[in-house]
Amino acid sequence: GAVVSQHPSRVICKSGTSVKIECRSLDFQATTMFWYRQFPKKSLMLMATSNEGSKATYEQGVEKDKFLINHASLTLSTLTVTSAHPEDSSFYICSATSWTRPSYEQYFGPGTRLTVT
Amino acid sequence: AQSVTQPDIHITVSEGASLELRCNYSYGATPYLFWYVQSPGQGLQLLLKYFSGDTLVQGIKGFEAEFKRSQSSFNLRKPSVHWSDAAEYFCAVVGPDSGYALNFGKGTSLLVTP
Numbered sequence: 001g002a003v004v005s006q007h008p009s010r011v012i013c014k015s016g017t018s019v020k021i022e023c024r025s026l027d028f029q030a031t032t033m034f035w036y037r038q039f040p041k042k043s044l045m046l047m048a049t050s051n052e053g054s055k056a057t058y059e060q061g062v063e064k065d066k067f068l069i070n071h072a073s074l075t076l077s078t079l080t081v082t083s084a085h086p087e088d089s090s091f092y093i094c095s096a097t098s099w100t101r102p103s104y105e106q107y108f109g110p111g112t113r114l115t116v117t
Numbered sequence: 118a119q120s121v122t123q124p125d126i127h128i129t130v131s132e133g134a135s136l137e138l139r140c141n142y143s144y145g146a147t148p149y150l151f152w153y154v155q156s157p158g159q160g161l162q163l164l165l166k167y168f169s170g171d172t173l174v175q176g177i178k179g180f181e182a183e184f185k186r187s188q189s190s191f192n193l194r195k196p197s198v199h200w201s202d203a204a205e206y207f208c209a210v211v212g213p214d215s216g217y218a219l220n221f222g223k224g225t226s227l228l229v230t231p
Contacts, residue, residue, distance in 0.1 A: 043223040110160035
């Protein structure tokens, strides 16, 4: 149980376009989802925390108008990178917590590799 | 400031040798502690976690970790490394006032030689 999927696994887009990444909890209801960004050879950096039905809480330095996060249901959160630029190329990972489990137990998706050309 | 430190960026061990990956944290109170493994192109897999109780915790794939409050450490160990253990290892903590978001160390890259 506690499986999280991400789609797409890889995406290439042109500079200036927008791309949407989906994060789904497949077998549980996720009250909170987290979005992380991982740079090459670097650790994961928390971008934002989203609670179902609420606006996301962004970490300092993360542009909320550029990285739009929507958590419209208990099984789906989306991250939209708007007007993407090459510096947005990265590995984006989501995680989810279930209200049936302690909030500090997170389940991770496999990640999405974004390349902006 | 709250922080998680993994002092070793890279570690190389021979297959069959023992392994210890270091993790130190700096938090006002004892946080919840985790070790994750990330294989190339893969997502994060939880190896083990410590919330309270017995300070020696057992995880999957033969890994264990020991919480030492006096040293603010949570080192990961394995008695005999297999080639398939080559991966990136992340120590992570959840602080009581962090809203349950994970704070990751920078990771240790493990290379296993024949």
